[in-house]
Amino acid sequence: MSSAVDHHDDHHGPVTLKDGFGKWVMRWISTTNHKDLGTLYLWFAFIMFFVGGAMALVIRAELFEPGMQFVQPEFFNQMTAMHALVMIFGAVMPAFVGLANWMIPMMIGCSDLALPRVNNWGFWILPFAFTILLSTLFVPGGAPAAGWTMYPPLSLQTSNAFPMLIFSVHLMGISSITGAINVVVTILNMRAPGMTLLKMPLFVWTWLITAYLLIATMPVLAGAVTMLLTDKYFGTSFFSASGGGDPVMFQHIFWFFGHPEVYILILPAFGIVSTIIPTFARKTLFGYDSMVYATASIAFLSFIVWAHHMFTAGMPVAAELFFMFSTMLIAVPTGVKVFNWVATMWRGSMTFETPMLFAVAFVFLFTIGGFSGLMLAIAPVDFQYHDTYFVVAHFHYVLVPGAVFAIMGGVYYWLPKWTGVMYNEKLGKLHFWLTAIFVNVTFFPMHFSGLAGMPRRIPDYAVQFADFNMWSSIGAFGFGFAQLIFLWVVVQSCLKKGEAATSRVWEGAHGLEWTVPSPAPYHTFEEPPMIADAEITAVHDEPAKA
Amino acid sequence: MTAGIAALLYGVMGYLNGSSFVTIPVIVGSLLLISMVVIWFRDIIHESESGLYNKQVDATYRWGMSWFIFSEVMFFAAFFGALYYARMISVPWLGGENVLTNEYLWKGFEGGWPTNGPSDLGGEFSTISAWGIPFLNTCLLVASGVTFEIAHHALKEEKRAKCIAAMVATIALGAVFMYYQMHEYAEAYGHLNLTLGSGVYGSTFFMLTGFHGMHVTLGVIMLTVMTIRIALGHFTKDQHFGFEAVGWYWHFVDVVWIGLFIFVYVA
Amino acid sequence: MKRAVSASLLGLLPGSALALQWNLTEGVTEISREVYGLHMLIFGLCVVIGIGVFGVMFYSVFMHRKSKGAKPANFHESMTVEVIWTVIPFVILIGMAIPAAGTLIKMEDASDADMTVKITGYQWMWEYEYLDSGVHFYSRLDAEADRARQTGSGADVAAIDNYLLEVDNRVVLPVGKKIRFLLTAHDVLHAWYVPDLAVKKDAVPGFVREIWTKIDEPGIYRGQCAELCGRDHGFMPIVVEALPQDEYDQWVASQTGGATTDVPADMEAEATDAAEQQVAMASDAEPEAEQADAADSAPAEMGKDELMAAGEKAYKTNCSVCHKDTGQGMPPAFPSLVGSAVVGGEPAAQIQQVINGKNAMPPFGHLSDTDIAAVITYTRNSWGNDSGVVQPADVAAQR
Numbered sequence A: 001m002s003s004a005v006d007h008h009d010d011h012h013g014p015v016t017l018k019d020g021f022g023k024w025v026m027r028w029i030s031t032t033n034h035k036d037l038g039t040l041y042l043w044f045a046f047i048m049f050f051v052g053g054a055m056a057l058v059i060r061a062e063l064f065e066p067g068m069q070f071v072q073p074e075f076f077n078q079m080t081a082m083h084a085l086v087m088i089f090g091a092v093m094p095a096f097v098g099l100a101n102w103m104i105p106m107m108i109g110c111s112d113l114a115l116p117r118v119n120n121w122g123f124w125i126l127p128f129a130f131t132i133l134l135s136t137l138f139v140p141g142g143a144p145a146a147g148w149t150m151y152p153p154l155s156l157q158t159s160n161a162f163p164m165l166i167f168s169v170h171l172m173g174i175s176s177i178t179g180a181i182n183v184v185v186t187i188l189n190m191r192a193p194g195m196t197l198l199k200m201p202l203f204v205w206t207w208l209i210t211a212y213l214l215i216a217t218m219p220v221l222a223g224a225v226t227m228l229l230t231d232k233y234f235g236t237s238f239f240s241a242s243g244g245g246d247p248v249m250f251q252h253i254f255w256f257f258g259h260p261e262v263y264i265l266i267l268p269a270f271g272i273v274s275t276i277i278p279t280f281a282r283k284t285l286f287g288y289d290s291m292v293y294a295t296a297s298i299a300f301l302s303f304i305v306w307a308h309h310m311f312t313a314g315m316p317v318a319a320e321l322f323f324m325f326s327t328m329l330i331a332v333p334t335g336v337k338v339f340n341w342v343a344t345m346w347r348g349s350m351t352f353e354t355p356m357l358f359a360v361a362f363v364f365l366f367t368i369g370g371f372s373g374l375m376l377a378i379a380p381v382d383f384q385y386h387d388t389y390f391v392v393a394h395f396h397y398v399l400v401p402g403a404v405f406a407i408m409g410g411v412y413y414w415l416p417k418w419t420g421v422m423y424n425e426k427l428g429k430l431h432f433w434l435t436a437i438f439v440n441v442t443f444f445p446m447h448f449s450g451l452a453g454m455p456r457r458i459p460d461y462a463v464q465f466a467d468f469n470m471w472s473s474i475g476a477f478g479f480g481f482a483q484l485i486f487l488w489v490v491v492q493s494c495l496k497k498g499e500a501a502t503s504r505v506w507e508g509a510h511g512l513e514w515t516v517p518s519p520a521p522y523h524t525f526e527e528p529p530m531i532a533d534a535e536i537t538a539v540h541d542e543p544a545k546a
Numbered sequence B: 001m002t003a004g005i006a007a008l009l010y011g012v013m014g015y016l017n018g019s020s021f022v023t024i025p026v027i028v029g030s031l032l033l034i035s036m037v038v039i040w041f042r043d044i045i046h047e048s049e050s051g052l053y054n055k056q057v058d059a060t061y062r063w064g065m066s067w068f069i070f071s072e073v074m075f076f077a078a079f080f081g082a083l084y085y086a087r088m089i090s091v092p093w094l095g096g097e098n099v100l101t102n103e104y105l106w107k108g109f110e111g112g113w114p115t116n117g118p119s120d121l122g123g124e125f126s127t128i129s130a131w132g133i134p135f136l137n138t139c140l141l142v143a144s145g146v147t148f149e150i151a152h153h154a155l156k157e158e159k160r161a162k163c164i165a166a167m168v169a170t171i172a173l174g175a176v177f178m179y180y181q182m183h184e185y186a187e188a189y190g191h192l193n194l195t196l197g198s199g200v201y202g203s204t205f206f207m208l209t210g211f212h213g214m215h216v217t218l219g220v221i222m223l224t225v226m227t228i229r230i231a232l233g234h235f236t237k238d239q240h241f242g243f244e245a246v247g248w249y250w251h252f253v254d255v256v257w258i259g260l261f262i263f264v265y266v267a
Numbered sequence C: 001m002k003r004a005v006s007a008s009l010l011g012l013l014p015g016s017a018l019a020l021q022w023n024l025t026e027g028v029t030e031i032s033r034e035v036y037g038l039h040m041l042i043f044g045l046c047v048v049i050g051i052g053v054f055g056v057m058f059y060s061v062f063m064h065r066k067s068k069g070a071k072p073a074n075f076h077e078s079m080t081v082e083v084i085w086t087v088i089p090f091v092i093l094i095g096m097a098i099p100a101a102g103t104l105i106k107m108e109d110a111s112d113a114d115m116t117v118k119i120t121g122y123q124w125m126w127e128y129e130y131l132d133s134g135v136h137f138y139s140r141l142d143a144e145a146d147r148a149r150q151t152g153s154g155a156d157v158a159a160i161d162n163y164l165l166e167v168d169n170r171v172v173l174p175v176g177k178k179i180r181f182l183l184t185a186h187d188v189l190h191a192w193y194v195p196d197l198a199v200k201k202d203a204v205p206g207f208v209r210e211i212w213t214k215i216d217e218p219g220i221y222r223g224q225c226a227e228l229c230g231r232d233h234g235f236m237p238i239v240v241e242a243l244p245q246d247e248y249d250q251w252v253a254s255q256t257g258g259a260t261t262d263v264p265a266d267m268e269a270e271a272t273d274a275a276e277q278q279v280a281m282a283s284d285a286e287p288e289a290e291q292a293d294a295a296d297s298a299p300a301e302m303g304k305d306e307l308m309a310a311g312e313k314a315y316k317t318n319c320s321v322c323h324k325d326t327g328q329g330m331p332p333a334f335p336s337l338v339g340s341a342v343v344g345g346e347p348a349a350q351i352q353q354v355i356n357g358k359n360a361m362p363p364f365g366h367l368s369d370t371d372i373a374a375v376i377t378y379t380r381n382s383w384g385n386d387s388g389v390v391q392p393a394d395v396a397a398q399r
Ligand code: HEA
Pocket: A149, A262, A263, A265, A266, A308, A309, A327, A328, A330, A331, A332, A334, A335, A336, A338, A366, A367, A368, A369, A370, A371, A372, A373, A374, A376, A377, A378, A382, A385, A386, A387, A391, A394, A395, A398, A399, A402, A403, C046, C049, C053, C089, C090, C092, C093
C-alpha cells in the first residue's frame, strides 16, 4: 500500500470540480491522500463543532433564568449527553486527527501515511457513526439522556436509542483505533533519513503518545459499552447488584478509558502550542527533551488516576488516597510544560499574529483549568465540588480555551500552507478577542455557581444561582457568534481570497512543512528530503535564528 | 464497507428494539461487508504478489499488526478487569465485607465464587470443571500453536507440502477446539443451567469465552485463507508477512485462552 | 416570554445581590470547616503560583516584543532550572497532600455513631428510615415548586420561597450527635449532597454506603441530588433540619405517637395532619408507603373520562420512563403493559404493585389515591387494553 500502488490520482493533480461533479464527489469518497483526508476530517470536525455548539446553546438558553421555559427536562438531559459526545468524539478528536493527517507526513518528510486505505476507511466511518448518533434525536423515546458517561442503571433506561448509542460508540472507537495505528506506524516507520526520534517536532511526539493512549483505551470503552448492551438485552448482570455485579464497576472501566481520553484531547494541543510559541517568539523551544519526557509522564500517569472521577462513588480509603496522590502528581509534568512555554517566550522577540494570540491565551487559560483540576484532585474537597458546576468550569477551561483554542491556533497557523493564501488577519484578531472574552464570560461564573452548590446536569435551578447563569448564557451566545467569524475567515481562505502566502509563511517558522510551497502540492516528499538540521524546529544545539 | 457495516448495524439495532424490518438490512449489510473485505484483501494480496512491497512496507505491516493486537489485548483486558472486579470487589462487598450491605439489603448473602448474586438470578447452576474438556481444549490450542510453528519453519525451508500438512493440522485443531466449545455451551445451557443470565458468573464466563471463541473462529478462517494461498504458491521463504501476521494473531488467541483457562476455569 | 425575562431581570438583581454566594460554604460541622480550610489553602497556593507564572509570562509578552526592538536570546536548555521547577511543585504538592489525607481519613470513619438513618434514593424522591426510633417517611419536592417548575408554567419562580430547595418532609436531625447515614438507592444512581455538612456520596442500587455527620448548629440546611438520575434529577432536593436534642426528641415522639418503637400504625394518623405528609411506621426495613391523606380518605366516584385524562398525565409523569408512552415498555427489563396479565387481571394485584413496587419497579405509594386510580384506569383502557375502571376508593381499600 505504498503510494506507488495508489491508483488514479497519482502523479497528477487531484480531480477538481471542473472535471465533473460526480468525479469530484468520488475523489473525496475514495481519496487516500493524507491532505484530502486531513481536509475532510477538519471540515467534519468543524460541522460537528457547530452541531455540538448549537446543543450547548439550547442548554444555555434554558439555563438563562430559573424556571423551565423552553424544553422538557428529558430533552435537556438529551442535549447535555449529546453535546458532550458530539464535541468530544465529533469535534475535538477528528480535528486533531485532521491536523495529524495534514501535518505529520509533511513534518517528518514522508509522502503519505503508512496505511492510506485504512485512513480513508477510518474517516468514512465517522459520518455514519454520527448519523446514527444524531438520528437518535428522532427515534421514539429520544436520544440518550444519561450523560456522556453513560452510567448504568440510568443508561439502561434509554429506549430505542440505546443500541444506536452503543454501536455509534463502537464505530467511533474503530475509527479512532485505525487512525491511531496509522499515526503510530507512520511515525515509527516512515521518517525521512536523519529525522531521529528526538528531532521530531513536538506535535509529532505528542501525537505519537496520544495514538498510544487511543490504542490502549478505545478498546476498553468498546468493552464497557458492550457489557452495557448485553446487560440490557441479553440478561447479563455486570452492572446489577442483584446478580453480583456492580454499577460502579462500569464507572471504573469507563474512567480507565475516560481519563486517558481527556489527555487524548489535550496532548496534541500541547504539541500545537509548542510549535506556535517558538515561531512567534523567534526562539527555539525551551527544554525540548524535558517536554518529551513530560508528555510521556503525563500519559503514563493518566492510566493510574482514573478513580478521581469517582471519589464520591464509594471506595476504600486506601484507594481514595492512592488516586488523590497520583492525580496530584500530574501537576508536576504539566507544570514543566507550562514553565517551558513561558521560558520560551522569555527574552524572545515576539509578535502576536492570531495563532500566537491563541497560543498565549491557551497557556494562560489552560493553566487556570489545570489549577481547578488540582483542586478537584483533593479528595476531601472534591466531595464538595463533585458534580457541581465547579467541575463544569474546570473541564470547559481545559477543553475550550485548552483544546479548542489550540486547534484554532493551529488552523490559523497552517491555513496559509493549506490554501496558499493568507487569512484575513484583522478578522482573525477580532475572532480571537471576542472568543477569548466570551469564553471567560461563559465559563468563569461557573466556578462561582459550582462553589455555591449548583449541581450539574440540571435543567432548572434555585434562584440564588440566577446571576451566574445569566452571565454564562450571555457569554455562550457571544462565543457562538464569534465562531461565525471564524467560519467566514476559513471559508474565505479556502476560496483563495487573500494575499498569496510564501512557502515559509511565518518569519520564525522552522520545520519541513515550510520547505514546500504554499499551497502544499498534492504530493509532497515523494522522495525523502535531506534533513538539514537547521530546518527542524527542535534542533538541539542549533542557535535560534532571528 | 462502511455502508455495509452501517446496514448491518441498522438491522441489529432494529432487532434489539423489536422491529420487524430487520432481515433485509442484516443480509444486505453482511454481504456488502464480506464482499468489501474480500475485495480489499484481494487487492493487498495482489499487491504483495506483484512484488510491490519493500522493506518499509513490510515494517509498516509489522508495526500495524502489533498495534492491532495490542488493541485486542486491551479489549480483553476490559473483560478480565470485569471478572477481577466482580470476584475481588463487588461480590465480597455484597457479602458484607465492607459496610453491612448484606444486613440491610440482601439478608444473609454470603458472597463466594461462583455466584449468581444475591437474587439468585437464573436459578441454581453448576460450573464446568476445568480438568475435563477445558483442559483438553488448552492442550489443543497449545498444540495448534506448535503445529503452526512447524508450518512456519517448513515455509522458511521451502517445504511446501509439509507446510500445508502442518497448516491443515493447525486448522483441524482449531476446529476441534471450536467443536468442543460449542459442546460445552450446549452442556452449560442444557444441563448445568449455566446461562448468560446466571448472574455475574454467567456474564463473565460467556462474555470472555464467547469473545475468545469469536476470535478463534476468525483465526481459523484466516488460517484457511493462508493455507489456500500457500497451496496456490504464494509467499516466499523470506517474504511472507501475511502468513506471520496470522501466526501472531493465532498465538495471541492462544495466550488469551491460557489466561481464560487459569482465571475462568481453574482459579 | 419577553415580559417574563425582563420581569425576572428586574426582580432578581436587587434580591440576589444580597444573596450572591461566591465561595464554598464554611458549613456547620467540624469536617466542613476543615474542608473549607483545605479549599482555601489550595486555592491560595494556586493563586500564588498563578501570579508568579502569569506575571513572568505577561512581563515577557509586554517587554519582549519585536516591536519594542527585542532581540531573541539564544538559550533553550538548562538542566538546573528544569530540576528546580520539577522539585518545587512537587514539594508544594506534598504540603497539600498531608492535610488533605488527614481530613479524608476522618471523613471516611463512620464508627461510633450515636444514631443511624437509612437513606434510599428513588426516581425522584428520598426515603428516610431512622433505624433507632423507627421513624420513616418519604421526602419529595415541595408541591408549589413542583407545579411552578413544569415547562412553560409561566410561574414567577423568584416569588417562591426556596424554589427547588424545599421538600414536603424534612429530615430532622439532632445537633451534637454523630449521625451515621446508610445510603442506598432503589432504581438508579443518586447522590445525597448537603453542602453545609460537606457530605456527598453516591447512592448505589444494591449497595450500602456509609457516611456520617455531626452538626454543630441548629438550622435548616439545603442540598440536592447530585448524580444524574433521569428526567427529574434536578427536582429531588434534600432539606435537613437540625434541632437541639430536646426538640428533636419531641419531633421523634410526634412522629411515632409518643413511644419510640413499635407503635401500632393507626396511632399515627393524628400526628400527621399536613395534607402531604406521608409518615409510616417501619420497625423493619420494608418500605411501605402509608398515606394519611385527609382529602383522599373519602374519595368521590369519578367518571371514566376524567380518570383517563388524569391518568394519562400521571402516566406520562411517572410511568412512561420505563413502560414508554406506547405501554410497550422495554422488555425484558421493563415489561409491556399491553395485554399484560396484571393489567388484565384483578385490579387489587395491580393496585398493590403500583403502591408497593416490585423488584426494579419503584413504589408509587406517595401518589394520591386519585392519581393511582387514574393511572391504573389509564393503563387498563389504553393501547387496546380493556379491563375496566378503578376508583380512588378501590385504591384506598388496598392501602
Ligand atoms: C482536556 C481535558 C482535561 C485536562 C487536561 C484535565 C486535567 C486535569 N484534571 Fe480534569 N476533567 C476533564 C478534562 C480534563 N482534565 C473532564 C472532561 C472532566 C469531567 C468529566 C465528567 O465528569 O463529565 C474532568 C474532571 C476532573 C476531575 C473529577 C471531578 C469530579 O467529577 O468530581 C478531577 C479530579 O481530580 C480532575 C482533575 C484534573 C487534574 C489534576 C488535571 C491536571 O492534568 C491539570 C494539571 C495542570 C496544572 C496543575 C496547571 C499547570 C501547572 C503548573 C503551573 C505547575 C505548578 C502547579 C502546582 C504545583 C499547583 N478533572
